[in-house]
Amino acid sequence: MDKMQLSRMQFYGYHGVFPEENKLGQRFYVDLxxxxxxxxxGRTDDLDKTVNYAEVYERVKKIVEGRTFRLIEALAENIASDVLHQYTNVNDVTVRVIKPHPPFDIHFDGVAIEINRKRASL
Structure with missing residues (x-):
């Protein structure tokens, strides 16, 4: 199976368990x-035979910036579900959501979750 990758899309969202996260927001990165x-x-050079990645970007942006989730797992699940429902030619999708600066008094470069969802599981 062929792959289309959208890497390190950047968005500003209000996701998290803590009230400060929902109030102040922060940057999130999404890879698909x-x-x-x-x-x-590839043979026909026809956009209608693939997925328009600019359109995918806008759909992901709407999810990340348009709604608040407590968990980045829920954010990733919503993105995966949207992609599989919108694009019937996509067989499966891997979504990685990165929260680069979680509000904890610990030192690391962020937290990420990655999920994979297949069309057959819909």
Whole structure:
């Protein structure tokens, strides 16, 4: 299966368990890997035979910036579900959500979760 990757998309959202996170917000990064057959798009040079990544970006932006989730797991699940419902030619999607500066008094470069959802699981 072919892959389309959208790497390190940046958004500003209000996700988290702590009230400060919902009030102040923070930057989030999202990576997507879409598995689909890209052979016809490659042969025909036709955008209608693939997935328009600019459109995917806008859909992800709307989810990340338009709603508040307590858990980045829920954020990732909503992104995966949206992609699989919107793009019927995508067989599976891997979503990685990175919260680079969680509000804890510990020192690391962020936390990330990664999920993979397949069309068959819908």
């Amino acid at each position: 890997v879409l598995s689909l057959d890209l052979s016809e798009a």
